[in-house]
Amino acid sequence: MTLYWFYINLSEPKIRYILKLVLPFGGEMGKFFKVLALVFVGLTLALGGADDAFAKKKKKKPSLKKMKYVGAAKCNGSCHDPYYQAWVKSPHGGTFNLLKAGVRKEAKERAKLDPNKDYTADPHCLRCHTTGYKQKGGFKPAGSKNKKGKDTSTKIDPDEPSLEQVGCEMCHSVAGGSEMRLVMKNSKGKFKKAETEKFGQRWDYANVCTRCHTHKNTPFQPTLHDKYKFNFEERKKKVHQTDKYWTEDNEDQRLEHIKKRNKQTAKSEETPLIIEDWQIKKDKLKFKKGTKPFNKKKKTFNYKG
Ligand code: HEC
Ligand code: HEC
Ligand code: HEC
Structure with missing residues (x-):
């Protein structure tokens, strides 16, 4: 004993x-x-x-009570390494840097933003340039403190982008990936769409892009420049360019169940989830009531229509 x-x-x-x-x-x-x-x-x-x-x-059981953002780095290192490595080099893996002073001056000027201003802690920008801002587990900018005055800002590792960019969870989840990740792990990848969907994974890909692209709050509207027009089918092809990141070492991470899964229809594919609306009041981001795809109190998912 x-x-x-x-x-x-x-x-x-x-x-x-x-x-x-x-x-x-x-x-x-x-x-x-x-x-x-x-x-x-x-x-x-x-x-x-x-x-x-x-x-x-x-084995931890997934729970609707525990849904939170965990960051893209959690999806790397044994499960989706080629996806992570490709994402790091992709535009979504570098969205935080766009908020720094002097970066993309011309585009900022066109959108009537100040090209010499540091926007990395600006609530007007963080919702669409980081992961889970103002939600449980999500990104906290420099200067964030808890009630006791302790620094709670997100630690940024320049070699391992995570919460500070537009990560996996901004496209694949409604309230953070912690619990859908558990379903994936526990089932060793053999999950059904409905099983992860129950814990916050979303499959309404065309809809999820409108959380940022074409959202009424983006400063980069198609009226400013043609390049901001959003064609889902064309842009989708650019999101995961994983081809050159597959090696002998990560070959076992190929999604063996993807063919079976593609035959299933998730609820969010039939009826897309609602898209968040928000305002910045007194320098604080406030989601408009009833516009979040997951209601934390009632533990319900909110669909369009
Ligand atoms: C509603 C979501 C949203 C908000 C809010 C937002 N952005 Fe963006 N931003 C985007 C999207 C989407 C793109 C990519 C547009 C594209 O390429 O079609 C983008 C692109 C950019 C670019 C690159 C533009 C280019 O043409 O190179 C910069 C710089 C940028 N954002 C800065 C900011 C700053 C600074 C703020 C805050 C003042 C901000 N954004 C607020 C969604 C948003
Ligand atoms: C900008 C949005 C976006 C981001 C960010 C994103 N993805 Fe995706 N992901 C997609 C879209 C869209 C598809 C579907 C692609 C298709 O069907 O061709 C997809 C598909 C996938 C798939 C295949 C799923 C299946 O079973 O059908 C995996 C695995 C995946 N993504 C992992 C990741 C990981 C890991 C990250 C972060 C490192 C990530 N994604 C970041 C949009 C995104
Ligand atoms: C959380 C906000 C957010 C979401 C959700 C999002 N994007 Fe983006 N996307 C951005 C930002 C910000 C940029 C700007 C990156 C840059 O200019 O460097 C961008 C850039 C891109 C680019 C690179 C520009 C180009 O055309 O080469 C593509 C492609 C793209 N997004 C596709 C998608 C697709 C497809 C979806 C939905 C599946 C999606 N995005 C969802 C914020 C988002």
């Missing part, structure tokens, strides 16, 4: 850490520790079979 307790409490990285600490010791003490460490390793290997049983017990 005690050994079992040790086993569950000393997960593998910890054992490796202990080994690292202990191995450099010399003399009798060193020997003693080495033997002890080896016993640990032996036990881990012997009891390895218990791993599955524990993994099953610990």
Whole structure:
């Protein structure tokens, strides 16, 4: 029983850490520790079979109460690496940078914006240039503080874009990807559209683009320049240019179930979800009541019509 307790409490990285600490010791003490460490390793290997049983017990269940934004980086590193790597290099993976002073001066001037102003914390821009702004788990700009005055702004890693750009969750989810991600993981990719949809995945692709493109709040309207006209079929082709990111190492991430899934029709494909409307009042973004696709209190999804 005690050994079992040790086993569950000393997960593998910890054992490796202990080994690292202990191995450099010399003399009798060193020997003693080495033997002890080896016993640990032996036990881990012997009891390895218990791993599955524990993994099953610990499997987190998705919950509508817990839906939140987690950032694009969470979709990388074993599930959708080629999608992530292609996205980093794509326009959506760099939307935060457009808000910096001096970037795209000409376009900003055309839209009557100040080309020398830093817009990276401006509520007028963040909804469409970052992920989950003003929603649970979403992006928080520099200067954000909690009630106690502690800095709560999102940490930005220049080598690993995530919440600070228009990430996966802005197109694939209604209120963040945390729970649909659990469904995907638990089913090892063999989920039905309806199963992830229940936890916030959306499949109304043509509709979701209008959250930003062609939204009445974008400063970049087609009246300013032809390039802002939005043709879904043409633009869709440019979103995931993953071809050159597939390698031997990530080949196992091919979506084996995609053909089956493509035969299914998700509810959001039949009836698209409503599109958020918002205003900036006293420098704060306020979503208009009843325009969010997911009602957090009632736990209901809101469709158009
Ligand atoms: C309603 C959503 C929305 C809001 C709000 C918004 N943007 Fe954008 N922005 C977009 C979209 C969509 C595009 C891409 C347009 C395209 O290429 O068709 C874009 C493009 C841009 C570009 C590149 C334009 C070009 O032609 O190179 C800049 C710069 C930019 N936005 C800055 C801002 C700034 C600064 C703010 C805040 C004052 C802001 N945006 C607010 C949606 C928005
Ligand atoms: C700008 C919107 C947008 C963003 C951002 C986005 N996607 Fe997508 N994604 C799409 C669209 C549209 C499709 C459907 C493409 C098609 O049918 O040709 C899609 C399809 C997919 C699919 C195939 C789904 C299936 O089963 O049919 C995967 C997987 C995927 N995206 C992962 C990601 C990941 C991972 C990220 C972030 C790194 C991401 N997406 C970011 C719009 C987006
Ligand atoms: C959360 C806001 C948001 C959503 C949702 C969104 N976009 Fe964008 N999109 C942007 C912004 C901002 C840019 C500007 C990037 C730039 O100019 O560098 C952009 C740029 C693009 C570009 C690059 C410009 C070009 O034509 O080469 C394509 C393509 C595009 N979007 C397609 C889509 C499609 C298709 C969807 C829906 C499936 C979509 N976007 C949904 C914000 C969004």
